[in-house]
Amino acid sequence: MIEELRIEHLGVIAAASVRPGPGFTALTGETGAGKTMVLTALEMLLGGRVDAAISEGASIEGIWSVPPDGPAARMVQDAGGLVDDGELLLGRTAANGRLRAFAGGRMVPASLLAEVGEHLVTIHGQTTQQRLRNPAAQRGALDRFGGADHLHLLEDHRAAYRTWQELDAQLREARTRQQENAQRMVFLRSALEEIEKVDPQPGESESLHAERRRLANLADLSTATAAASSAVLGDETTDAAGAAHLLHLAARELASVDDPDLAALHARLVSLAEEASEVGRDISGFADGLQDEPGRLEWLNQRVHDLSLLHQRYGADDDAVLRWSQEAAAELTALERGSDLEALHEQEQKARRVLDRATVDLSASRTALAERLGQDATSELQQLAMPNATLQVVVKPADLGPDGADDVTFLLAAHPGATPAPIAKAASGGELSRIMLALEVVLADTDAVGTFVFDEVDAGVGGAAATAIGRRLAALAQSAQVIVVTHMPQVAAFAGTHLRVLKQQDADVTVSDVRALDDEERVVEIARMLAGQEDSQHAREHARELLAARL
Template identity: 35%
Template structure:
């Protein structure tokens, strides 16, 4: 429940504080006095998008504060918890707008974003403005209104989940079919390339190995001669023989040398071991360099084949094996495609069946909700002097199914018995539209506990007994809650429990708007003004008292 509104330096308001009450709160005043400014200010602190220029002329910033009472279980508690704000019985919203357009907001002294304000506002206030019937006239919003009226969120969520599953299954099938079509278009190339690569069967690192072998073979004849000479020099006719002779000669005289030859003999033994190792490794090298001409041809042929395939396919020689695996994977789409397609088509059929079931269940719930809404509207229209009017929720098959189901919903009316039903904007007059709007909003918000409802000239286009009927419905609606109504109708104003008059004060260089709380006498004068115009007569005052006491 909205308990108060403090406005500073906004539009033509320099400072204004209002304390609202439970029940029906009425705001009246001459056209242009600034009644809509109050709603602009309230919308600003609630995060609604509205006028761009809100700061009062000459002020550096404007500020609006609103405070609400929150009963236990109010929907705002969930929003506050999600935003990490400690919830209390009183909720204080404050928002500042600077001259350069920057906006800053707080909730219970905690800095918040405009999104948090808007989420809170959905739980706090329901505004029905002068142009609110545009939403009512737009059939694209009717399905959402019906779903909200019946609280079909669980059925909607299930339908959306099944729609997403169906869409995902269909995408997978479409992608597989596209891949198969692409693979089929290049099947001949793929099969030839895979066969060619498999026949060659290159290994990673093989190209470098073959290149080394080729260069070694090409240089082998030249280096083999020198290596053979070295092998001979290391053998019995060379170093090995000389070292062996030296070792035998020294061993023959070592006994007479008093140990002086022991170290040289040990060194010679180590030399013999080293010579033996060197001879073995040189022999191995000679064996490796032993090849015939055909071996070099074979190495060159394979090396050039690997390099040729790498150039042909635009990959590195070491990547040929991986490239072959990639091509085989593309071919597997064709080879395994039939099995995959069968599985995926079955998945699409199953997802389609699940979606159809969910959408049909949602349709059934909507049909029951439509009947309930039509009955509720009939009850609401009667007290509004439209007991002969018929409101009907028309459900038809949507052109295309979607995440919200297979239904199109449109609100239709027939204002007189026997008259054809049709869209609201083509059938109902201005005053009838206002009453249809009031009735529909009452039905749609009947379970919205703790919600402050604001009506901005909902009674436009009606007068006399009809305006009285509208006022009485608003009063009944406010009996268990809070309703704020901006009105030009004396019949509606007379039914208010609390009454404020919006006044405009002008000097030669300034214009200010203020709001005055009316006592019993001032209220009679204001309603008399609404009845008679600028000149308030005693007859008008008597008529005002009669309306108030009726």
């Protein structure tokens, strides 16, 4: 429960300490005094939106007593914060346009405050009442009524729905890809057949280009090699000696004399002569290979053309084409193996069967809970000055979604003989307030939240209805901390702790403070709420009667 709420520089509140009691606490004050700021501070502290117009420079701290092993304590400790002997400190500041959130003495994301707050406080205001008109909110109330066992069914359904939805999306995507893959496989097969037919070899194009250039220059090559061969080996037709022969003759001349210096030169001449002879033979061999094979040039041109087409389509050269071919073959193998649509379809069908069972179980549980919730809420309404009203909770089939396949509608029959109609149409503002309170009283036993905050739950009611609301809030406060912002003296009279928001105004500034009232001060405040006059003796007597009647 909330032990203390400290507020600084928020709207009209300069500094205030709010200490609600453990049971029923009433928060009252004149219109415009700043009661809303107290709720705004609490909502900010629990990760809510921050209005920059009223929050600049604000500092808010809240102290809760929580079970040391409870979910709120665990969440804060998991984030690195401290929970000292069951005391949890939350904080929120706004300065220079920057917002900060704290939990257990550690800076945390504001989203963590919201998550922790779900285990600490339930806040009901005018917007909450309007949400109760929404079918989704009505279904949520029914689910809360089911407690842990029912909520486990809901979580199982959400998990089954996510699993089925993922598999269904995969299956639809695989079916879409199947046609695309079929077109891709046709292309890959055609390309691989084309490459296999040409059968390129590594580096082949380069050698083909060289051979083609040689054949194109065959006449020039023949003339050049013939002249070079004659110059080196000699010309038999003219008996002209070649360079090799002349070198051998020079070597024999030097060999005919005995001189140590000439011996080295002789050796060099012999080496040159042998090298010249070898070069000459190589030239002759090259010349002998220059044969103009019929059709060879045409074949070369066609081969180069075929390889060039492969280069244009699949790679810059022969090696690139061969690499592409290997990769394409691997891709084709993978595509032929495919995504196994049959297996994926089987998985999707299995997940759908699990989902269908979860949907049936969840709907059956809601149907059983609906009758109980209607009966319990009707019983509560009869104690809230609606003695002839009945609340029916109807569960009907709806489109399948994460939260099941049920539409939940709250129907109100305000008096005997009335046709039950959706509360969004049949309930007035005051009736809607009492329906919400009846639901909260019924749901209190299933909620782990220790604090309920009501903002003008008595709006639109008065007299006996307000007294009934006060009595039921006091009943709820037997098992939880209840904080109520109210304008109704009949409601405030049932509170065990009474806080008043006081507005102080001078020429330039209006500020508010929060004070705990003693017994006599309560009489004065309730008198003000009754008659608008604190010094009215008649109002004070009536106030004492209200306070005495609650005991």
